[in-house]
Amino acid sequence: MNPELTQVSFPVADYDLHTTLASGQSFGWRRQGDAWTGVIHGRWVRLRSAPSAIQAATVQAPADWRWLREYLQIDAPLDRIIATFPQDPWMQTAVRACPGLRLLRQDPWECLAGFILSSTKRITQIEQITARLCACYGDPVGVPLGVEPAYTFPAAARLAACSEAQLRACKMGFRAPYLLAAARHVAEGRLDWKQMASSPIGEAREALVAIPGVGRKIADCVLLFTGLFPQAFPVDVWILRTLQEQYFKNQPVSPKKILEFTEHYFGPWAGYAQQYVFHHARMQGAAKRGDRDKALP
DNA sequence: AACCAGGACACAA
């Protein structure tokens, strides 16, 4: 149809594209109908799920598709990963409830910035803020005819050159000074991603927590969603509530105890387990709210 | 219309 489009199909088993892209690990994907569009490594992409395959389209034929396979983590051995999860009933329920849920391998800076913007925000709002940020300070990328414009996620140096007021104009509120500080930190080259990748997780986490506005939770999100440390286990309000209910008899547990628990109980792929816990808990919450809302007059 | 959201931080006790 569109002469510029280059398409490819990746055979996949057990990959739920919709659940994965909507599971709150990345904030740059937009859905229209059954298709998802986003920008990866400066390239516009449209993804669609087909039976036992993911179809991808870009505007110009890339030399190869490794960048996309890696981003989507198509070759991650999901069945073997899930086999390492704890065998307790609730964990198994969560696994069955989210078949094909995957983790992506995201760009470190985009991931860091996205999660700095995530604090006490709903996922839809984080997506809106990042969209404004990209439109204002990102670079336009080539899109097919008739498709709305798309932009890269702005580089750290670009945001570092902004004023706090300019960032606030993207409706990020009190997160603006944090994002600005982080952008400067990264733009000054004070974060060595390569070294982090070859460091123990504790050292990598320390390097992230040294950034203003980045605490343990956001640091763990970055460690996990960049694909560097699959054992990283971000504990947010959903996870905290759920673990308390399921593993601590609904008793209040200190943050320290929770972290201690997550660091040994969920195994070497704890971060994947975490995503199943998170997504299942969130879906259950939505279902409950839906039920209650329907019951109201 | 009030409530609360994938937190972090400064400060109190």
Next chain:
DNA sequence: TTGTGTCATGGT
């Protein structure tokens, strides 16, 4: 160490 208030914003 654990508990508070504060920070903006808008969807439900």
